[in-house]
Amino acid sequence: xxxxxxxxxxxxxxxxxxxxxxxxxxxxxxxxxxxxxxxxxxxxxxxxxxxxxxxxxxxxxxxxxxxxxxxxxxxxxxxxxxxxxxxxxxxxxxxxxxxxxxxxxxxxxxxxxxxxxxxxxxxxxxxxxxxxxxxxxxxxxxxxxxxxxxxxxxxxxxxxxxxxxxxxxxxxxxxxxxxxxxxxxx
Amino acid sequence: xxxxxxxxxxxxxxxxxxxxxxxxxxxxxxxxxxxxxxxxxxxxxxxxxxxxxxxxxxxxxxxxxxxxxxxxxxxxxxxxxxxxxxxxxxxxxxxxxxxxxxxxxxxxxxxxxxxxxxxxxxxxxxxxxxxxxxxxxxxxxxxxxxxxxxxxxxxxxxxxxxxxxxxxxxxxxxxxxxxxxxxxxx
Numbered sequence: 120x121x122x123x124x125x126x127x128x129x130x131x132x133x134x135x136x137x138x139x140x141x142x143x144x145x146x147x148x149x150x151x152x153x154x155x156x157x158x159x160x161x162x163x164x165x166x167x168x169x170x171x172x173x174x175x176x177x178x179x180x181x182x183x184x185x186x187x188x189x190x191x192x193x194x195x196x197x198x199x200x201x202x203x204x205x206x207x208x209x210x211x212x213x214x215x216x217x218x219x220x221x222x223x224x225x226x227x228x229x230x231x232x233x234x235x236x237x238x239x240x241x242x243x244x245x246x247x248x249x250x251x252x253x254x255x256x257x258x259x260x261x262x263x264x265x266x267x268x269x270x271x272x273x274x275x276x277x278x279x280x281x282x283x284x285x286x287x288x289x290x291x292x293x294x295x296x297x298x299x300x301x302x303x304x305x
Numbered sequence: 306x307x308x309x310x311x312x313x314x315x316x317x318x319x320x321x322x323x324x325x326x327x328x329x330x331x332x333x334x335x336x337x338x339x340x341x342x343x344x345x346x347x348x349x350x351x352x353x354x355x356x357x358x359x360x361x362x363x364x365x366x367x368x369x370x371x372x373x374x375x376x377x378x379x380x381x382x383x384x385x386x387x388x389x390x391x392x393x394x395x396x397x398x399x400x401x402x403x404x405x406x407x408x409x410x411x412x413x414x415x416x417x418x419x420x421x422x423x424x425x426x427x428x429x430x431x432x433x434x435x436x437x438x439x440x441x442x443x444x445x446x447x448x449x450x451x452x453x454x455x456x457x458x459x460x461x462x463x464x465x466x467x468x469x470x471x472x473x474x475x476x477x478x479x480x481x482x483x484x485x486x487x488x489x490x491x
Contacts, residue, residue, distance in 0.1 A: 128431045129339065131314060132346045132424060153315065155484045159477050160318045161423070164440045166475045170483065177487040208490075219440075225460060227440050229412055233419020234438075237347070238318060241427070245314045252420075254350045254405075254413050266488045274411060289352045291345050297356065298341045301363040302452045304394075 131245055136288055138249025141200040141280035146176075150246050151203065151279070157242035161235040164227035169215060170235035173206040173265055180264060184276070188260040195253070201278035206261060207236050208271040216272075232274045239277070249282035317431055322474055324435025327386040327466035332362075336432050337389065337465070343428035347421040350413035351400060356421035359392040359451055366450060370462070374446040381439070387464035392447060393422050394457040402458075418460045425463070435468035 126134075155172050163169060175181055185199050198204070209215070209228035219227050240250045253276040262273050299305075312320075341358050349355060361367055371385050384390070395401070395414035405413050426436045439462040448459050485491075 128314075128317060128428050129343055132343050132428075135346070135348075137348055152480065152484070155480060157315055157318050159480055159483055160321070162321075162323055162426070162438055164438070168478050168483070171485065171490070172483060173485045173487070173490055175487055180487055223441065223444065225440065225444075226412060226415055229415035230419035230422075230438075230440070230461065233416035234423040236416075237420040237423050240348070242314050242318075252348055252350070252416075254411065254416070255409065258409060258411075264488070265490065267490055271490070275416065292354050294338065294341060294345055297345055297354070297358060298338070299357065299359045301359070301361055301366055302450070304357070304359055304451065304453055304457070 126245070131241060134286065135241065135244040136286040137251040138278070138282045138284070139197040139251055140282065140284035141197065141202065141249065141278070142283045143200070144202065144281045146203050146248060146280060150248065153246065154239045154242045158235040158238040161238045163231040163234065165214060167212060167214065169209040169212060169228045170232050171208040171210060171271060172239065173208065173267070175204040175206065175265065176202065183264045184261060188257045188264060190255050190257065193255055198253070198278055200283070201280045203279040205277040205279055206265055206267070206273055207232050207275040207277060208267060208273050211270055211272055228272065229274065236275060236277065243279060247281065248279060251278045253277060312431070317427060320472065321427065321430040322472040323437040324464070324468045324470070325383040325437055326468065326470035327383065327388065327435065327464070328469045329386070330388065330467045332389050332434060332466060336434065339432065340425045340428045344421040344424040347424045349417040349420065353398060353400065355395040355398060355401060355414045356418050357394040357396060357457060358425065359394065359453070361390040361392060361451065362388065369450045370447060374443045374450060376441050376443065379441055384439070384464055386469070387466045389465040391463040391465055392451055392453070392459055393418050393461040393463060394453060394459050397456055397458055414458065415460065422461060422463065429465060433467065434465060437464045439463060
């Protein structure tokens with residue numbers, strides 16, 4: 120098991136940024152497996168564990184994703200550098216895809232993928248790896264390139280690799296804009 | 306800043322379980338603020354930061370949530386013990402609520418709430434606090450009880466408090482069932 124951390128959680132979170140520049144350096148399978156292991160233990164609605172991780176290292180497949188599955192206005196040139204592209208999918212189920220949207224209107228598999236995917240991201244960060252969630256892409260194209268079965272919904276892509284840049288911290292809302300007490304939300 | 310951790314990330318993740326039994330012990334505001342601070346730094350689609358945390362400590366409001374906002378078949382008696390109920394909301398925006406569902410079909414605010422909410426959960430875990438995501442509840446009732454403005458979507462509830470039980474680990478799928486290589490998904 121890889122272990123290079125002496126950080127507490129808040130410091131891990133503070134040093135994580137979305138990485139948009141990567142070294143030409145392979146990511147060891149052991150590191151990737153540890154990221155998926157962290158995601159495997161994530162909570163999910165009714166413990167249904169819908170999240171799946173497709174680890175794309177194959178150069179030809181990554182090239183095709185960059186060439187065919189990105190949106191015209193969002194070319195993301197840095198994605199071509201990343202040695203790994205991860206496709207995050209959710210297994211379709213009766214609860215999440217049929218009952219829940221009808222009863223509560225909430226697609227729980229999206230929350231579940233957010234949770235599990237962020238476990239992956241934080242574990243990667245601890246191992247010195249950079250990641251970037253990619254929400255805007257052509258899901259149909261990516262599905263075809265990666266031959267994802269129809270029983271899975273492709274939800275997000277993610278880049279993974281060793282950062283080639285200093286972290287760039289995006290501004291955040293102050294705490295008082297996101298936290299409210301009791302019935303005092305405005 | 307609170308700090309009681311010497312754990313690496315995978316151990317933090319391994320010790321987190323959904324907590325369904327709580328001590329009658331107040332959770333200090335400082336601890337709650339640190340959980341929200343961890344969530345504040347979470348990534349979000351286009352850095353829109355839609356997630357909001359309503360911290361419900363007021364006994365009367367919590368009692369009403371338990372009495373009126375839970376589903377008849379899912380009474381969750383343990384929720385009455387929890388000294389804090391957190392309501393996770395997402396600010397409605399043109400991108401997430403109008404454009405995204407039309408273009409990609411993905412409600413990004415649900416992924417964002419999953420990510421930020423899990424930062425909260427993991428920080429709570431490090432501070433010795435238990436949490437449980439609660440997806441199934443009457444959103445309309447909860448909105449009314451907490452007087453949540455119409456510009457916010459209420460997405461999830463979460464219990465928070467000091468655990469009164471030994472952790473109960475739910476079974477997980479093995480790694481090979483959730484991780485696939487390149488175009489080898491089955």
